[in-house]
Amino acid sequence: MLSALPVFSVNSVTHRLAPLTLAVTLALTTSTASAAAATPADTTARDIQRWPVLTSAVPVDARLEQRLEKILAGMTPEQKIAQMIQPEIRDITVEDMRKYGFGSYLNGGGSFPANNKHATPADWIKLAETMYQASIDASQDGSSIPTMWGTDAVHGHNNVIGATIFPHNIGLGAARDARLIEQIARATAVEVRATGIDWIFAPTVAVPQDDRWGRTYEGYAEDPALVRDYAAAIVRGLQGEPGGKFLTDHHVISTVKHFLGDGGTEGGVDQGDNIASEQQLIDIHAQGYVGGLQAGAQTVMASFNSWHGEKNHGSQYLLTQVLKQRFGFDGLVVGDWNGHGQIPGCTNENCAQAVNAGLDIYMVPTAAWKPLYHNLLAQLKSGEIAQSRVDDAVRRILRVKLRAGLFDRPGPAKRALSGKLELIGAAQHRAVARDAVRKSLVLLKNNQSLLPISPKAKILLTGPAADDIGLQSGGWTISWQGTGNVNSDFPGGSSIYQGFASQVKAAGGQVMLSKDGSFQQKPDVAVVVFGEEPYAEGNGDIDNLEFQRGNKTALSLLKSLKQQGIPVVSVFLSGRPLWVNPELNQSDAFVAAWLPGSEGAGIADVLLKTADGKVQYDFHGKLSYSWPAQPTQFKVNLNDAQTPLLPYGFGLSYASKDRGPLSKALPEQAAGGNGAHEPLLLFERAAKAPWQFWLRSGSQMAPVSANVQTLGDMQFKSIDRRVQE
Template sequence: MRKSFLLTLLGVGLNILPNFAQVKEASLNIGIGPKVKMLLSKMTLEEKVGQMTNLTLDAISKTDAAGKIVEPHQIDEDKLKEKILKYHVGSFQNVAGHTYDRKHWFEIISAMQRVALQDRLKIPALYGIDAIHGVTYTIGSTLFPQEIGMAATFNPKLVQQIGGISAYETRASYIPWNFSPVLDVAKFQTWPRIYETFGEDPFLVKTMGAALIKGYQGNNVGDKYHVTSTMKHFLGYGAPLSGKDRTPAWIPDRYMREYFLPPFIEAVKAGSRTVMINSSEINGVPVHSSKYLLTDVLRKELKFDGIVISDWMDVRYLYTRHHVAASEKEAVGLAVNAGIDMCIVPFDYTFYDYLIQLVHEGKVPMSRINEAVARILQVKYELGLFERPIGSPEDYTKFGSAEFTAVNHQAAAEAITLLKNNNNILPLKKSMKVLVTGPAANTMRSLDGGWSYTWQGDQDDKYAADKNTILEAIQQKIGKNNVAYEKGATFDSLQNVNATLEAAQKADAVILCLGETSYTENVGNIDDLNLPAAQIELAQQLAKTGKPIILVMAEGRPRIITPAESLSSATIMAYFSGNEGGNALADILFGDVNPSGKLPFTYPRNANALVNYYRKNLENGNSDDAHGYNPLYEFGFGLSYTPFRYSNLRLDKANLKDDESVNISVDVTNNGARTGKESVLLFISDLYASIAPDTKRLRGFDKIELKAGETRTVTFKITAKDLAFINDLSKPVTEPGEFKVQIGDQTKNFNYQTTAPFKPAIDGKL
């Protein structure tokens, strides 16, 4: 960064700091609680409702006569002053169109805070951004694998490190609030937001989610290197009945508590300070109007005391989409009384105007307004915004550094999952001639996915031009002379097939890169989980050449690939693995990295066989049903270039009693000739229960690294609480009986015994 640029930025900051020094001096040695109470007592209703209002950056940006954002982007000073000085708007979010460099982010945040200091009470503004796999909207940031790739690492320590780096670079963009992590349990494989989640298993989601939150927030969310996280989307968003985004779900309370609530319980324990709400409706009730979920469950049961923020326009949608409110004004009342503290409006003053009217009419109590605003002020104080409204450019010398890139490469390498390796065809020799083909081979969009530089990630190839696509990484790895390239197909149509087949004939192996381009939210909705026919046909045509096919899937959800996968010699799941995904994949293909990823979801074999691994026994099929559980690859599956052997599974007691724990140990041996990492997964099955038990559930995991020939003992500690399920009264219960432990190919049973009186979960009546 040029010295003159630093001085310019610091000059802007210095214009702000004297005013903030006055605020800081007046509140020295006062705890945050009394500060909030003191400030709240000085506020008018209008100032309070302004704090509850969140607008998009578009609302304070310069536009042309047609209303289009002027490029390059500029803040409209008059609009900004109106928003803050007249309407007292307390927070902003998003971007106006595309990504910005750090200099422009500094200008945006500085302008906001400068105007905020001109308001009567000098309350700093709060800015939020969707930095879901790195700082999405800042040029030069470190874009990690999407959450689904993070999950595939089964490495919480690495995910916490990712969170710390993402927080650092978010603060380096002068933004203190991150709309992440996504804690939705992804139940339906067609859902377009699967890649934003940690997968289908509640234990994996809650463990990785808590790790990411701890990385974001650190030991002090208010220091200059950390941000507040946002749990999203509360609750049940990952189970739409249609499999499409923002469509209704039907989830019984017991089922909700068994599968969807645990990640949020863990996230609250981890200290997350804000939560964003599910845009859809559950059992006919939009979550934004559900007092049961937002107040009774989130506030009273989970004891969450941070900010509850709506998702984009979702309060208005109670009227225009859900039709549970007869007017937009009624929608505002429903949402705020249900428990919404802050509304992403996001463009106008409707929420502000209607809420003030509702308070005057007695339809929203003043106590509810005070409650919401106190939470908002509390978080602003916790973030240190009153003392440090913006950061200093000099504090972030590691932004986009080689150090951060190395962690990104490790994350991608540990995420990428080897699913098939017939006759150990992988790793390939670097002297081989290869054809790289397929629609995902030469685009960063299939590595980064959505929420990358832009909302849909559709400008990745521009903003990540200095990163390696899969093709470029392979060329760099073995030399351009050993690599031929033909696209072969777009994502939905064949292209230059004859040239592609001719190139395949001259190659020793074909690296076929299929999958999806970038997308998110409704734009990613599909009517057919099958991979588009053109991509399958390309695989079938290439198979006729007789050359071995290395099938690489770069995708955000498990599209059906069975006809193509049956023709491959090796299959690799690359997910949306981020800016280092191409390099990590090349390292794996040619043996410089030993793969260690495992699937965080069940990969279906057929488009209408969408069952999660923790299925019920009825879904397993029987002698009269040839269509039972039979996925292409099961949750937790993943190969290595070295074989691992599990042995000597043992429990320190055969009978687990109340207030006791059982230690479960297994020996893991690297039987191969090279070092490898292995995720050791503990599954436990409740063999008989008053509510039909899941076939098995993940109850623990640990990732270890073993040298060739090395053996290590891995131990898990399990209590009765870890074995509990939610009964028909929506209460957690562990019933006495027999349980089966499974780690790798090892199994062993134990019994749980209780001295407490046993009451069945169901009384037998219909």
């Protein structure tokens, strides 16, 4: 029967064709991965006394606590458990909210009101208002406790068409400007509030230690001290100043995440195992929480990763003893996307272990919310979950809601900023974002002082990302992976080409756009914009830092231009430092632009002179991550024994007399190597009966029966590239 079915085969990988979007990642397993998986757990005894004692800037309010206790005393077990359930907008209805009275709900990446990517701000407000009114309707659940909506606004209000998209955190780390970070946070809070949303899942305070990790760009730096300072600044910007204007209508509830050690997993594997010592966990990975919690952050998100084999969602030591007791945190702890289901013995539908460990809210963004609710209720009544633990969780949830004024404010549609559409992508917010772009750029090379360029010159803008706001914005931009976006999805934004075009044309120069590098008139200089394709979370994990390994289309373009005698400026877009020695050698100037967001015109501000030949803006950025000397130099961080190509803090300026190590040719032969193969990405469709996906490796063949499956030396992973998983 097998031979009668149509088969599509790629490099010994076989699957059957079928309808609906699916992204498939195929990669050969490596000895490195096997070794990491076999690493024995550290048996070093834990010592709670090692951890710092923290004091939040938010004081205890006796009257608020009395009000809280009165509300709690009147709640039923059903109402308490409902406060601990956080479903997703695609999996609940307004009637579900009315019946159960969920304490909160969320929209994940790629999730929109009515599942409409182009939902207007008015659509977001309408959904927020409808859910709020259902939550305070006591007709079915007997409760009038207001719900709250959480969203991933991680570089601006990045789910909403027309919002200001700021540079990703890796670029902000290069800017070295905590005041700027606070301005960005304030602007983000205002745009989020204008759509009726109360709570954002930011900032990420990971300290990435292995650049193979697909979330490296979400970390500000490899330096814990910078992350600590930035965490405090962004929390102040989002929430306001405790004791002053705190959690007003212009602010949102912030979340420091992901607790703890997500940036230090073995092999840079997303959701993997961190085997750092306890002191390393404190000194490196906890510093963002020191800054964020002392500034008054009201929520913390648990991390998917493990510490020495124990999943953080189930770690009573980390969530309760360290975070709540030693750090003195009195806000709430929310889980990550079905993260509780990864605890051994748990499923998405059944997990008493998480709440017993210290989790207060289960993020359960699937239909699993309903059985989870009923199971938690049964476990509370049976005593498997202590009444005191549930009361503590609900007390924390109510405390945050009271501090945020949710019991006293009108519904989202009637709040101070709701419906003020002029705040979405406001000119003053875009000005802050453009300033952030300018300050985030790091000049790695500038031979013969090619930069800055005269705007009166004949300039070729080329490369796949020269005129693509989606590519320059990266993951977590409108969609989860940041894919499938076009320039019209960013009204008010500017591509890198558009920024050059406006200034060059105004000065009387000539700018040409060509994705493939072709031209009719030979340019004076070519600006080539290239880099990584957008990705998010584990889909961005790689096993080698070589850029475009085996498919060097950008290098071919650079070589072609150089062979024609055209000076080349490379603008490199990436979510991490990568080994680009061949590309560096073919560039007269090289700029690390990271993922600048919607205000690409900020790049022209720095790379172009004024019409009268003066510098507009000098380079300000310094590397917030060490730049690798080899593709296999995965972990090269501050104060370790390795020698990077470019150290943490490197960055030229127009005034620099020392041209740096890149003024001479670099070796292009990659030393070492781990024998790993490049993952093969196949974008196909989900299998629907009677069709089925099959894997074939050599003589072995098997039907795909799991989202992650291994057959011989091949590993298969399926994901939905459009919607967060």
